[in-house]
Amino acid sequence: MKNQFLDPETPEEAVMLDKAWLQVEELFFAARHKAPAAGFAYRWQARWLQAERRQERVRKQWEWAANLMAVGLLVAVLTIGALAALGQPFFSAVFSGLVSLFASLITFMRVNLTVLAAIPLSAWLAFSAGCGLLLAAWTIMFRRAVVSKE
Amino acid sequence: MQSNETKWLEAARHGDAQAFSRLVEMYSKPVFNLCYRMLGNGQDAEDAAQESFLRAFRALHRYDPNRKFATWLLSIAANYCIDQHRRVRPPIVSLDDDNTDEVPERSAGPEKRTVQRETKDQVQKLLNNLSPKDRAAMILFYWYEYSYIEIARELAITESALKARMHRARRSLAAIWQEAQAQPLFAQRSVYEKPIP
Numbered sequence: 001m002k003n004q005f006l007d008p009e010t011p012e013e014a015v016m017l018d019k020a021w022l023q024v025e026e027l028f029f030a031a032r033h034k035a036p037a038a039g040f041a042y043r044w045q046a047r048w049l050q051a052e053r054r055q056e057r058v059r060k061q062w063e064w065a066a067n068l069m070a071v072g073l074l075v076a077v078l079t080i081g082a083l084a085a086l087g088q089p090f091f092s093a094v095f096s097g098l099v100s101l102f103a104s105l106i107t108f109m110r111v112n113l114t115v116l117a118a119i120p121l122s123a124w125l126a127f128s129a130g131c132g133l134l135l136a137a138w139t140i141m142f143r144r145a146v147v148s149k150e
Numbered sequence: 151m152q153s154n155e156t157k158w159l160e161a162a163r164h165g166d167a168q169a170f171s172r173l174v175e176m177y178s179k180p181v182f183n184l185c186y187r188m189l190g191n192g193q194d195a196e197d198a199a200q201e202s203f204l205r206a207f208r209a210l211h212r213y214d215p216n217r218k219f220a221t222w223l224l225s226i227a228a229n230y231c232i233d234q235h236r237r238v239r240p241p242i243v244s245l246d247d248d249n250t251d252e253v254p255e256r257s258a259g260p261e262k263r264t265v266q267r268e269t270k271d272q273v274q275k276l277l278n279n280l281s282p283k284d285r286a287a288m289i290l291f292y293w294y295e296y297s298y299i300e301i302a303r304e305l306a307i308t309e310s311a312l313k314a315r316m317h318r319a320r321r322s323l324a325a326i327w328q329e330a331q332a333q334p335l336f337a338q339r340s341v342y343e344k345p346i347p
Contacts, residue, residue, distance in 0.1 A: 016328060017321065017324050017325065017328065018324075020324040020325070020327045020328035020331070021320055021321075021323070021324035021327075023327060024276060024320075024323045024324055024327045025292075027272055027273050027276070028273060028288075028292045028293075029292070031273040031293075033179060033180070033183045033293065034179075034182060034183045034186040034187070034192075034195070035178075035179045035182060035183070036178055036179070036182040036195075036196055036199065037192075037196070040174065040175070040178040040182070040196075040199070040200075041171045041172075041174045041175040041178060043196075043200065044171060044174045044178075044200055044203050044204075045167065045171050045174075047200050047204065048167055048171075048204060048207065051204060
């Protein structure tokens with residue numbers, strides 16, 4: 001939409017726009033500050049207490065969930081172990097499978113640690129510097145992209 | 151006043167909600183006014199102001215004491231209101247269910263009060279035409295007398311981008327005002343219902 005006031009083409013239009021702006025500015029200066037209804041700080045305290053209670057409730061729920069999961073896992077492992085010890089072939093297979101999975105995980109981590117420990121400090125430093133430079137370059141490009149959007 | 155503020159701030163940083171509520175009392179008006187100008191109605195402004203104080207209290211450990219507390223607080227409120235605009239488009243200003251108080255002026259007679267009410271309506275309607283960020287910039291500039299540098303920092307934009315935004319906003323408002331003056335049904339015009347792209 002072509003708006004003569006937004007895109008003044010003649011000096012007269014520009015002057016009219018300037019005058020209009022001065023009137024708007026006067027309105028802004030004349031507008032007084034708004035104040036909240038009385039008791040704002042009391043209402044804030046009540047809200048804060050409510051938010052605290054809600055946060056505490058959520059924290060407790062998470063604690064319960066984590067504890068339940070830990071207990072459930074322990075019970076499951078113990079049950080499978082007990083059933084395996086009693087000579088049930090299926091549970092025996094599941095239990096030994098779990099044990100070998102954990103063993104493989106530990107071996108995998110140990111091998112990784114051995115390989116990582118063999119890398120010299122200078123190589124680590126060079127790698128970290130490279131990562132840092134890439135991160136910095138990305139941050140600068142991202143910032144520029146955001147600013148150019150503005 | 152300043153020493154009290156420092157004292158309350160220090161206590162609040164250690165989790166003293168009572169001390170922070172003193173700061174809430176102290177800054178409720180400027181924060182509420184900013185939220186009101188941003189959101190356009192008393193109910194949303196109350197909610198946004200309360201939430202801004204809550205966020206400020208939780209983020210107090212990140213507050214840099216070298217910075218002015220009011221500036222930090224108002225930037226939280228401004229950014230919260232901008233986020234609110236992104237989430238839900240606020241309703242068009244409702245002037246009848248306004249449960250706020252004007253800062254009283256003793257000498258105001260009935261005629262003056264009518265003029266003031268009209269001014270308030272017009273100002274809010276004009277502001278509603280701006281994008282949230284432009285609106286925040288204009289409010290911080292005209293109601294809080296922030297400098298361009300301060301506003302740019304609070305709104306996380308460059309100073310030149312801010313100047314361009316404000317220039318554009320001023321021209322838009324002038325154009326809307328000029329057009330509105332030419333037409334009698336100022337209050338019912340659809341131009342106020344959507345921001346200028």
